Amino acid sequence: MFTSKHSLTLYFTFFLALVSYGQQVQEMLKKPNGKYVLVIHGGAGTILKESMTPAKEAAYKEALTKALTIGKNILANGRKAIDAVTEAVKVLEDNPLFNAGKGAVFTNEGKNEMDAAIMDGSNLMAGSVASVTTIKNPITAARAVMEKSEHVMMVGKGAETFAKLQGCTIVPTSYFYTKERWDGLQKAKADDSTKATLDHDAPTPKKQHALKQLINKDYKYGTVGAVALDMYQHLAAATSTGGMTNKKYGRVGDAPIIGAGTYANDATCAISCTGWGEYYIRLVMAKSISDRMEFGGYTLINASKEMIMDKLSAIGGDGGLIAVDKDGNYTMPFNTAGMYRAAITSDGKIEIAIFK
């Protein structure tokens, strides 16, 4: 005969079995499933086939391939998404072809002021730095902010002091000098004074056209980024940039803004943006895509497409983004002429592209 004590024991045993089953399921979820995705970008803008030499195109593709390979090896070895995006972005920062780290554009004052952010979708931890001038790899400083401080965002000298304390490599500001970017600043300054004149004159169709041509120059673009899904179904995103050529007044774009240029959440997706930052901040671009998926029943592809092709275009902005979701779907939409981009998946698919 069952006493109430027996019943209790039975219930308790059943309860323990349930808990144990729950733990096993959790463990199974944690085990690497062999599936991973890495997507990277080196900026969107007026990148036209006709203005690209074969040698330059090859150099860009080689750089993208290098970053992709280093990040992919990390994922293939069962390491985490957050490591893959950090290392892939470091490779792009070190390459003077891209507007981030070495190769960052110059501000109006002739400085290189860089921004970077990183986010771990598994715990919504995030780190970012803005307006830093002496950190060789700004993405490593963003990661240090995320992992070694109570803070999410640090700017200027303070961020540099912190990065140095955390062992990030510090370089003289001259490290960031490249002739191409310096020449770009001089050109932008000349164009800017032309623009000022055009702005003040009575607008004629010809002048309007000239103005538009100037504004369409790629002074506002250039970013690098990476998003990844690892074998543990964790997502991560990282973005790094030198910002806008000839920028003034301590301008900060969307790259270091969590939710705008950079966002990752295991429940939805990981996103890194590149484009005219002001528009991305106003749209809170990355979080808008994540929330469309979480609450609006959108797929990653549809949400990203709507934000870039409709919403961004509607308010006059341009650029692109890379995104991967928790199921391994990825997308690389842009509304500019081109975007340096590449993707690799565990099932052997590789995409490397520049133009539309």
Added chain:
Amino acid sequence: MFTSKHSLTLYFTFFLALVSYGQQVQEMLKKPNGKYVLVIHGGAGTILKESMTPAKEAAYKEALTKALTIGKNILANGRKAIDAVTEAVKVLEDNPLFNAGKGAVFTNEGKNEMDAAIMDGSNLMAGSVASVTTIKNPITAARAVMEKSEHVMMVGKGAETFAKLQGCTIVPTSYFYTKERWDGLQKAKADDSTKATLDHDAPTPKKQHALKQLINKDYKYGTVGAVALDMYQHLAAATSTGGMTNKKYGRVGDAPIIGAGTYANDATCAISCTGWGEYYIRLVMAKSISDRMEFGGYTLINASKEMIMDKLSAIGGDGGLIAVDKDGNYTMPFNTAGMYRAAITSDGKIEIAIFK
């Protein structure tokens, strides 16, 4: 007999009538409907009835009333939400009781580094400044960034240079000194060294308790903000803060981050947050509420409640927010002991409160 030309004319007339009707509807929508709402806050935190003197409580309520009245008069006179939130926040910035403008807390280095942001829901234009030290009313600088520049965010010296050029009032840094905040910094530094000792010792229940007591101190709080709905159904939000007492390394919180501490969108709501900024950035707090309304079928009240009471608490954060939606509903949730808050509506309802 109808020729195809007649048909075309008919269609065209019908089309014109439709366009004209559409324009009339738009005009009607633009006409002041007499309905407005203004909600303000002066920060959330460990604000306990038992540690508040009647005189201090009266002073806080008087300050809130003043800001509410000035903002309300703007709305009642048919001016825009963006003006009401700017002026209400200026009043709170000028009052040393609140951690923004005069009365801003001190950084570890003994400086006052302030952040502010503003957003206009009618066109999604936004402006923000971070780490500024000489602008009397940082919210006016944020507004200048929104209205007088192509940018959204400016930081540090660059932001100050721009603000000065735009005619914002510049003051010597000594203007921001208040004895109470200076004493607060000394106390925070002493507590911080105690915390460092406690951190390094073996954790005993007593030490854990002491640590928790220290962490619970309100060093991380203090913000002012305003949200408004005007008679033209436009929404706006503004936030201003001195940040965290004893902050280091150029730390920036959620206040100047569009989508995190500040957001406005005529399609949904206007929000200004106050609390432990790092958690608000990671949750992209304000945009999460707007998107829950836009895509998740949430009401403003439910979306705000879920974010503050569930999501914020779940990751260990605390604080509150104020929000108003396009239909004039408003809410002021917080998960701390208190939040300085007040609201006024065109139908004569006034709420001014501090404690739970």
